[in-house]
Amino acid sequence: MDKRLGVYICHCGGNISDYVDVEKVREAIENDGCVLMSKTTQFACSDSNQKEMVLDIQEQNLSGIVVASCSPKLHLNTFRQVSERADLNKYNYVHANIREQASWAHSDDKKGATEKTILLVKAAIAKARLAESLTPNKIMAINAVAVIGGGVAGLKAAISLSDKNTQVVLIEREPFIGGRVGQWGEMFTTNQTGNELISSLYAQLVTRKNVQIYTNSEVVSYSGSIGDFSLKIETTPRYISQDCDAKELQKAMDVCPVVVPDPFTFGITNRKAIYGFAASQYPKQATIDDAACTHCGACEKVSKNIDLSLQKEMVELHVGSVLMATGFDPYTPENGEFGYAENESVITLPQFKKLIDNSESKLIYKGKEIKNIAYIYCVGSRQGDEGNSYCSRYCCTSTIHSAIIAKKKFKNIHNFHFNRGIRTYGKQEVLYAESLKLGDLYLQATDDSPAEVYSENGRTWVKVNDILTESKEMQVEVDLVVLVTGMVPRSDKKVSTLFKLPKGRDRFLNEIHMKLRPVETAIDGITIAGTCQSPKNVAESVNSSLSAATKAFSYISKGELETEPIVVEIDAVKCTWCNECSTACPFDAITQGLDGDRKIAVVNTTVCKGCGMCTPVCPTDAIDLVTFSSKEIMNMIDALTEQI
């Protein structure tokens, strides 16, 4: 029996109807044999139209619907739900994207856009004719979440999930949790220190029975999909047992011959290859920096709790969902960029913050007391097409906050802010006002002639054409230049590459939709939180982390998940097991199996994503993708080419 179809063509409030004659499209398809009814609608997705669709399906006894509107990325689920509410199997609804593919793409050609839309809708009707009712696959969801990254976002997500009675595995690459926030001193707006914040979060977490913390650990491989991810975690040994106390560590540190710049202070101080027990470094257990250690054995001789022969360990874990909170790297300026690495008086904002924290009564850098400080903003941010074009969001406020702290903590500090327009958005504005009140000077460069750092006879100057004083050239002699470096994506991309997570133009990890699905990624069951997604301040990171935790919890809280039945089917008779399909599969869903004693390809339907990569490579045409079968595609092509 032929299908009884209803077709809905959306105006999208002008997004489509300004460029496509939707009424003409409707007229072009209304007499198609199986089209029982066709309508145009202002907003197909609106509540009132959805209600109308449900009534139409029921009253006209429709066996399929076609919605021609925006991208299915936005509204596939909306119309699937409409079908379900009308007791129509949701796989009998077919979508035609006439906004992104017609009206927006051809806004200069109304006639052409209308003709193309007619064909797109006809093709969708051709597909809908063959559509079949399907049942989603049901899989068990493991009540556990892996949180990757133990910074503030990861810690908050772990606490939140643990509160919701979910097992949490927190995996941190570094020997200590705390991330970037653990490195900061006082923070705006509460003046809480990073140490205080991380210490309190760690204390909340460490006592929980349903949380396992893996430090010095990385995810090295994964398989499976939403509901059941299998992760292999490799842990690098600390080489030091828990019994080593601070006194014993000191002895070992004294004999360790290796000195490296301390990444915890962004290199403004040094440390030994063996270290630990610093404030905000948790767990309170010493470690050896594997990359720097020469394995000379000097420490082993003074401490019985050190064993350099320990090997890396591997564990395998099963979780229902993965939450990425891998954070950011501070931008490292190029050599010579505003004098960086060439002029001794030039440091970065993170280094300056550590310098303030580490200094008592006087601010001293490289033996020199600092009085006049220049801050050069937007280093590594807003670089235009050639570099990082984005704004790093946190740095204006963070710089002004640090400058105020410096002024209050030390005597005779004069701050000169060489900025490109201060962006202390929201309530952060009051900090800017306070800084002005304290007498900080703000000089603003134009975008095409940035501030310049130069030195003369060992003295450092900063010069700028200041647009706040009629673009006059201003020069200031300073003791220290602070480069306000922004956030960049982590240089170590191993874990995001492992999970094949999409990145945006800014190279940060990308969400599916900034407003509709802001913490979900294209990989089902993997969420993103904090600064791995984009620059954020602490509160913003926490909000995104708790949102991701809620989403992860929603995936697994029912213990069962539905997955798409849109998977490939293999015709065992035609298949000759040439292995082409299994090589092409990006999800390792196809393996070798047996049909009697004949080798054939077998599909794991919970892993198959229905991407269709395998279908074109099959030399015997043995693979068909459900809902995109060769027959359906051929039918669509016939509809698209009927006039040719």
Added chain:
Amino acid sequence: MSSTKNSVSYDALVVGAGIAGGEAALNLAVNGFKVLLVEKDLSVGGNMIKLSKVFPTLDCSACITTPKVSEISRHPNITIFTGSEASNIRRVADNHFVANITRQPRYVRVEDCTACQLCEKACPVSVRDQYQFGLIGRKAAYIPFSIASPKAAAIDIENCTLCGACERACPTNCIDFTQEVEHLEMQFKTVILATGFEMFDANRIPRYGFGKYKNVLTSLQMEREIAPTRPFNTILRPSDGKVPDKIAYVLCVGSRDASVGNPICSQICCMYSIKQSQLLMGALPMADVTIYYINIRAFGKGFEDFYQQAKGMGVNFVKGKVGSISETENGNLMLRYEDINEGIVKEEEHDMVILSVGVLPNEGTTSLFSEEQLMLDPYRFVHQTDGLANPSHTSIDGVFVAGTATGPMDIPDAILSAGSASSEAISYLLK
């Protein structure tokens, strides 16, 4: 007025059904918790549902909001009361709040109304349409706006003459003037405040001439002029219906301005003005658009590129605060401003001026609680007692805050803040 005393309990009370409240309610509902969503307005969707397109992606706002609204309206775990307010919320014990809910009569039985608009046609009373920010009129019997949810008529009883024309015109007999205010007392285990914000009233800065000069509009009025469901189907200036060709934006109206009692930055105005300027350039290719600014705050994901894109399209950015606006004989407007780049005071004529008004706290939030008072911050937004580690915590245990009730923020941030508040509420409910 009669009083019906009901006692019904829910897991959570969400106050405010804008995009933050809706998101928070949905997060609770999908995890099995029963939610009462209370909205003062006649429709859910808050401010976002009234917008044109949203920055920085230029997604059509209705396209994002309506399916969310539809999901919220349909969810079996969510009960929505529109035209209703919560008050006298008090904490009785851990996991136990009591609140009074007042439901104003709509004078229309929503379940019977088909939104056929015959009552609108029959109604003889015309007043300014608040959903179009006064740009056009509406009737006293009216459907709030085309994508309202619920999409049903309401009677504006303040302006109604009780002539009965709508009742006679209604084919389903859903108009019911006997409806009365309902007073309910309800029990909840937790409360989420998503009471949103108010826009700064441009009348408070007389030197900009809003309300006096017809061609000075607020940014929300312009938002309606460029929305898909726009009232005039084109952009025109109110004084003479002319299509404008030299439009000015004045930023920081009511923000970063201690003289009007609001020292903070409103966080969204730079970006919505840039968005509107791009849409105007698209709709009126011959028009000049100038944005007068102090600093452009394009800080979020994709914002800086969006700002550069506007510059590339030819939007003129002038660094300078506008001092005053005066009207010329033909209804044009003369802006007096300091051009900071050149260090001199200048004047420039435009034929339409948009005031980019800022964000103020919703004063209604303060009166929600009796007994234990909700602490506010110095700007009268809801105080976040642990702003870094727990941004959604308030001064009352078990009460969480989402979205712009805590301060100005854009849509993505409001949604994440709602995710945060609902996470805390779920943890609290499972404790």
